[in-house]
Amino acid sequence: MRRVRVTTLEHSSLYEITEMWNRCWRGYYYDMSYTHEHMKIWLELSHVSLRHSIAVHVNHQIVGFSLLSIDGRDGWIAGACIDPEYRRNGLFKVLMRTQLNMANYIQLKRVFLEVLEQNPARLVYQSVGFLCVRQLNVYRSKRKLLQNKPFEGNPLVLIPVEHYFKNRSQAFFNPAWQRREGYLRRHNNLRALINLNGTAGALFAGDKWGPLLDIWSADSAGAEEVLSTLLRKLDDPLTLINQPNDWIAALLGKLGINPNAKQIEMCVELS
Structure with a gap:
């Protein structure tokens, strides 16, 4: 029987976060793998708050995460993903609802994110309340x-x-x-x-x-x-x-x- 629980990433090490990131992004539309040093720089640059970021665990293993950056009263989902082996089980919606509950708890007014146009995760974001603002281009x-x-x-x-x-x-x-x-x-x-x-x-x-x-x-x-x-x-x-x-x-x-x-x-x- 699977045991599902959610926690923050406050006590996770850089090694654990890098391993989690690379494992969950396997098979994505383009390469998202990071070295430990790259991950350290990116977390600092993005001002990710690990104490307010969420992890989903199944049987003691992290199988999904949401990283929350904070700028005043605004938040940004700097990355959110589920391990490919655990997708299509409703875990992503649990993850995002928990993350929004955390954002509400710390009194953020808005939370932003960006998603590739063809990514089906967009439907989950819409189901938990996110609205499309505009198109952004990557050149x-x-x-x-x-x-x-x-x-x-x-x-x-x-x-x-x-x-x-x-x-x-x-x-x-x-x-x-x-x-x-x-x-x-x-x-x-x-x-x-x-x-x-x-x-x-x-x-x-x-x-x-x-x-x-x-x-x-x-x-x-x-x-x-x-x-x-x-x-x-x-x-x-x-x-x-x-x-x-x-x-x-x-x-x-x-x-x-x-x-x-x-x-x-x-x-x-x-x-």
């Missing part, structure tokens, strides 16, 4: 376009990170969770660039031109200016995560750069 382009295209606009200029986020907020850019200011500031050695009009910009981690963390524009002209510059300067192919359907996404489509994956941003309002 991993292997092509380098516009390198030889003449461009008459002004170059991007380096500015303080504080000015970058101020201009971005004035452009009414509505970022997904991993593009929020607080999340992006957790990266080291941020390098912020903006056009001379202050209507478009890009943010990098580290020196020079990569990796690209964020890009935004208030209009089509700004999108062309920032993208034309970046696509000629980037040493590596374009990688851009969680881009909304905006001026940047529209211009990428015109250039023949289409999303490699589409995610649905979802949210549940808590009482």
Whole structure:
């Protein structure tokens, strides 16, 4: 007879969390395996609260988990999964209901998550109260376009990170969770660039031109200016995560750069 129980992950070691993560994500749409060091960095970057994250146990083994990040009164499901050998038994719904009960207990107002468009877990999220907010795009382009295209606009200029986020907020850019200011500031050695009009910009981690963390524009002209510059300067192919359907996404489509994956941003309002 199977014994099912739920606990928090507060007392789980980094080794246990990494093993749990890699085992439960087996067979996913793309490789989600982490090393211990990668997992440590990712947990810190995401500000996952293990004391408020949930694990499902069957006969003393963790067979599913939900990792909760917290930003003020908002929460984000940084990862949720069930071991492939234990799926289709209703455990995922138990997991998510328990996680939302925890979020409600600590008085969060909203909880967000992102799910691949084709992932059937989306139906479970909807069944426990999550609503679709918008589509987000993931770009991993292997092509380098516009390198030889003449461009008459002004170059991007380096500015303080504080000015970058101020201009971005004035452009009414509505970022997904991993593009929020607080999340992006957790990266080291941020390098912020903006056009001379202050209507478009890009943010990098580290020196020079990569990796690209964020890009935004208030209009089509700004999108062309920032993208034309970046696509000629980037040493590596374009990688851009969680881009909304905006001026940047529209211009990428015109250039023949289409999303490699589409995610649905979802949210549940808590009482």
